[in-house]
Amino acid sequence: MxxxxxxxxxxxxxxxxxxxxxxxxPFHYGLPADSIAIAGVAxxxxxxxxxxxxEIGCDxxxxxxxxLLARDDIDAVDICTPNNSHHEIVLAAAxxxxxxxxxxxxxxxxxxxxxMAQAVKDADVKAQLTFNFRxxxxxxxxxxxxxxxxxxxxxxFRGRYHRASYIxxxxxxxxRLKREATGGGALFDLGSHIxxxxxxxxxxxxxxxxxxxxxIERRPVxxxxxxxxxxxxxxxxxxxxxxxxxxxxxxEISRMGTGATNDLSFEIFGDKGALRFDLGEPAWLHVxxxxxxxxxxxxxxxxxxxxAAGRYAGQRAPDWTMSPDFMRVHAECQYQFIRAVWKDEPPxxxxxxxxxxxxxxxxxxxxxxxxxxxxxx
Numbered sequence: 001m002x003x004x005x006x007x008x009x010x011x012x013x014x015x016x017x018x019x020x021x022x023x024x025x026p027f028h029y030g031l032p033a034d035s036i037a038i039a040g041v042a043x044x045x046x047x048x049x050x051x052x053x054x055e056i057g058c059d060x061x062x063x064x065x066x067x068l069l070a071r072d073d074i075d076a077v078d079i080c081t082p083n084n085s086h087h088e089i090v091l092a093a094a095x096x097x098x099x100x101x102x103x104x105x106x107x108x109x110x111x112x113x114x115x116m117a118q119a120v121k122d123a124d125v126k127a128q129l130t131f132n133f134r135x136x137x138x139x140x141x142x143x144x145x146x147x148x149x150x151x152x153x154x155x156x157f158r159g160r161y162h163r164a165s166y167i168x169x170x171x172x173x174x175x176r177l178k179r180e181a182t183g184g185g186a187l188f189d190l191g192s193h194i195x196x197x198x199x200x201x202x203x204x205x206x207x208x209x210x211x212x213x214x215x216i217e218r219r220p221v222x223x224x225x226x227x228x229x230x231x232x233x234x235x236x237x238x239x240x241x242x243x244x245x246x247x248x249x250x251x252e253i254s255r256m257g258t259g260a261t262n263d264l265s266f267e268i269f270g271d272k273g274a275l276r277f278d279l280g281e282p283a284w285l286h287v288x289x290x291x292x293x294x295x296x297x298x299x300x301x302x303x304x305x306x307x308a309a310g311r312y313a314g315q316r317a318p319d320w321t322m323s324p325d326f327m328r329v330h331a332e333c334q335y336q337f338i339r340a341v342w343k344d345e346p347p348x349x350x351x352x353x354x355x356x357x358x359x360x361x362x363x364x365x366x367x368x369x370x371x372x373x374x375x376x377x
Contacts, residue, residue, distance in 0.1 A: 001031070001342045005039035007068035007098070009089060010080035011052035014103060018078055019056050021331040025338070028331060030316040036338060042068050065089055069096040076126075076341060078334075079103060082175050083182045087112040094123035101337045103130045105192040105361070106354030108183035113358040117351040128337040128347035129354040131196040133264065135332035136324055137308035138285040139197065142268075142275050145287070146201055152272030157202060157249035159266040161194040162257030166235060172220040177231045185233025187212060187361050191253040194264060195357050196349065198251070201268065202243060204356050209373040210239035210364035215256050239364050276303065283309045283323040 006022060008015060022036050040060035043049040053061035060071070068074050069092055076099035079089050087107055093100050100120060106129055107113040120127035133139065145151070166177075175181040182188055199205070212234035221227045236254040243249070257263065264279040276286035284305040293299035310320045312332060340347035359376055367374040 001035060003035055003037065004338055004341060005037050005073050005075045006101075007065075007071070007074040007077045008038050008041045008052070008056070008080065009043075009065045009068065009077055010103075011041055011043050011048060012080065015052070015080035016055075017327065017330055018080055018334065021327060021334050024327070024331045025335045027317060028312070028315055028328075029335065039073050040068050040071060066092065069093055069098060075099060076101060076337075083108055083188065084180065087116055090116045090127070091119050094119040094125055094127075097123060097125060099125050099337075099341050100127040101130065101334065102127070102351075102354075104196075104354065104357075105183070105188045106351060106358055110355070110358050110362050113351075113355045117355050120351055126337070126341050126347050127351045128333075128340065129349045129351060130330075130333060131193065131200075131349040131353070132326075132329045132333040133193050133197055133279075134200055134349060135312075135329040135336070136277075136279075136282050137311045138277055138282065138306075139200070141285050141306060141308050142277060143201060145273075145275065145285075146268070150273050150287070150289070151268060151270030151275060153270055154202065154243075154247050155269045155271065156247065157198065157266065157268045159194045159198050159249070159251045160253075160264065161190040162252065162254045162260035162263045163190060164255075164257050164260050166216070166255040167258050169216050170220065172223050172225065173229050173231070177219065177233060179232045182233060184361060184365065185212075185214070185231075185235060185237075186253050186255040187234055187237040187364060190255065191237055191251070191361060191364075192357050194251060194253065194266070195360055196353065197264075197266060198241075198249070199353070199356055199360075200349070201266075202247075202249075204244070205241045205360050205363075205376055206244045207242045207373050207375045208239050208360060208363050208367055209241075210237060210367040212237045212365065212368040234368075237364060237368075239367070241360075274303075281305075282325065283307070 038056050038058050041052045042062045042065040046063045049061040049063050077093045079102040213236050215235045218228040221229050235256045239251045241249050268275045274288040286303045288303045292301045294301050310322045310324045363374040363376050
């Protein structure tokens with residue numbers, strides 16, 4: 001495959017994750033070490049851009065992302081910036097003919113997301129979203145089982161993503177707590193992940209009825225400061241959701257889940273079987289099969305664990321028996337994007353997928369304001 005040269009835009013915590021994942025991909029798939037390279041990095045400040053280039057080991061850095069887009073030695077850009085910059089950068093990158101890999105959520109709102117999806121389509125560039133949780137092998141196995149009819153008719157589903165990242169009222173303001181920078185709070189930050197998993201497995205929602213709340217309404221403007229500022233995004237979002245066939249489910253999203261480190265899980269219940277996934281056990285999928293014998297004394301029925309471990313198609317190294325982790329699924333998501341560029345295939349998860357999730361989140365916000373069910377287009 002030809003060498004692909006990435007321009008990294010943004011280098012906070014998630015930018016470092018992406019940079020590390022690009023470096024790991026060749027080891028997982030037996031590719032030459034120089035087949036994937038970060039050729040340049042841009043941040044909003046000269047000093048952070050220079051520091052990033054030293055850490056990554058690339059020759060070019062800038063405090064203006066447009067300088068990356070102007071370079072002939074950049075094939076694709078990876079956008080790791082706050083949500084309010086995605087729209088501008090994506091439109092500029094598409095106009096420059098660069099392939100695009102963008103952090104979730106896609107945009108600040110549906111209107112921006114629609115414009116972005118149209119821009120990449122018109123420019124005929126590959127564009128993929130970072131819904132990396134799709135790439136746990138257990139999720140792939142769940143997808144296979146659902147497609148094969150293992151659970152039968154789906155009766156209901158439940159999704160949950162809780163963290164304890166904002167339970168302290170002393171935690172100061174940041175861009176994630178400002179609507180002008182994010183478009184939304186826990187719903188956008190965490191909710192986009194669990195909503196995408198449910199969408200990926202079950203399809204789009206037809207209607208939602210949601211309640212969003214802000215539990216700590218003011219926070220210090222800086223660490224230790226007595227001055228406070230208002231928080232104008234949600235801390236928690238709870239919703240009921242219906243699929244087009246009428247199937248009902250619930251989704252819980254919270255950054256105020258005391259004791260929850262990074263707790264994502266889902267359950268899908270059907271007339272033939274059920275599925276459970278817990279991010280705390282990423283190498284396993286829990287399944288229940290009603291076709292198992294129920295006697296004597298309960299027979300063989302009960303939830304059992306299916307081994308998924310670290311199996312990925314085409315993987316050569318390292319050992320597949322090792323449990324997949326956060327870094328590994330980022331590497332897989334990024335590899336699928338690069339593979340789509342190399343093979344000229346549609347990338348997945350696509351910007352169209354991101355637009356679906358944006359519509360669900362916007363409908364949930366409207367539902368919370370109006371106190372009623374909201375139907376999606």
